[in-house]
Amino acid sequence: MPNNIASTNAILDFPRLLNIFLFYGVACIIILSIRESKNMLEINKFDRIIVANWKLNGSIDFIEQYLQELNCSKLENSNNCGIICTPSVYFHKLVGRLNPLFLGGQDCSNYSEGAYTGEVSATMLKDASCQFCIIGHSERRQIFGQSNEDVCIKAMNLIANNINPIICIGETFEEKNQNLTKDIIYTQISKSVPKNATKDFVIIAYEPIWAIGTGKIPSLEEIDNIHSFIKNEIQNIENYKILYGGSVNSNNASEIMDLKNVDGVLVGGASLDALEYKKIMNS
Structure with a gap:
């Protein structure tokens, strides 16, 4: 009753x-x-953007030692924008401990929510205090089959959540040898960068696939020429912030970033050494 x-x-x-x-x-x-209504971070105020991509690396002990060695409060160049992109399971160990650096993700889902086991949405990244997110990395494109169209959707999801996308592009060694570099880059940018993107909020990272983790890099002239092509010859991409990535370390970062058309670097393996990353940040 x-x-x-x-x-x-x-x-x-x-x-x-x-x-x-x-x-x-x-x-x-x-x-x-x-x-x-929160504004996305404007990136034009920074002289250089230096992204650490930890990839599938790290542990709680590693993070504690890394932060101690990096000593964020003692970084010298306040005009540089430093971004630490970690595996998502470690976000909570870095939130509030990176200032003046920013926290970043390494990928995000095409989807906002739903029955998509294992996915991490842009909304979740925002909840985890991510300000930046790498998308379209060659490892995601080649190993996990992500297309330019996938990358475009991810970028739109990030922008909708006021997260700055870092859109990766780059050619294979075979494509380079066939003189297809500019054609590949043009296609990737045209299809990966959404129409609502602007130079104030979206970053493009040029990473020749053949240079990633190999120790081989293009000549300084080649790097500057490709960056100039992206900035000046691709419609609607004029004056975007363009980073270089591919076997970047403290020995070559400064001369790469001194190039006229390079706005920073995307650092892979070298960023796992806190002192190495600190040298690049202070260069």
């Missing part, structure tokens, strides 16, 4: 419950509106 009364009361109170639902629904909309 009490259960029946409870059910009847719930039905009779439906208008009141509806009002409560509408009230909290409005509140939720207001909260979401406030959240979406």
Whole structure:
């Protein structure tokens, strides 16, 4: 009998419950509106952007030692934008401990929510205090089959959550030998960069695939020429921040970043050494 009364009361109170639902629904909309109204970080104020991509590396002990050696508060060049892109399971160990550096993700889902086991959405990255996210890395494209269209969707999801995308592009060694570098880059950018992207918020990282982790890099002239091509000859991409990636370390980073058309570097293996990354940040 009490259960029946409870059910009847719930039905009779439906208008009141509806009002409560509408009230909290409005509140939720207001909260979401406030959240979406936050401005994305403007990147043009930085002289250089230096991204550490840890890839599938790290541990809690590693992070503690890394932060101690990096000593973020003692970094010399405040005009540089440093970004640490870690595996997502370690975000909570870095939040609030990187200032003045920023936390970044290494990829995000095409989807916002739903039955997609193992995926991490742009909304989740935002909740985890990520300000940047790498997308379209050659390892994601080659190993996991991500297409230019996938990268474009990811970029749109990140922008919708006020996260700055770092869109990776680059050619294989075979494509380079066939003189297809500019054609490949043009296609990747045209299809990967969404129409609502702007130079104020979106970063492009040129990483020739044949240079990643091999110790081989293009000549300084080749790097500058490709960056000039991207900045000046691809429609709607004029004056974007363009990073170079591929076997970057403290020995070559400074001369690469001194090139006219290079705005920073994407550092892979070398970024796992905190002192090495610190040298690059201070260069």
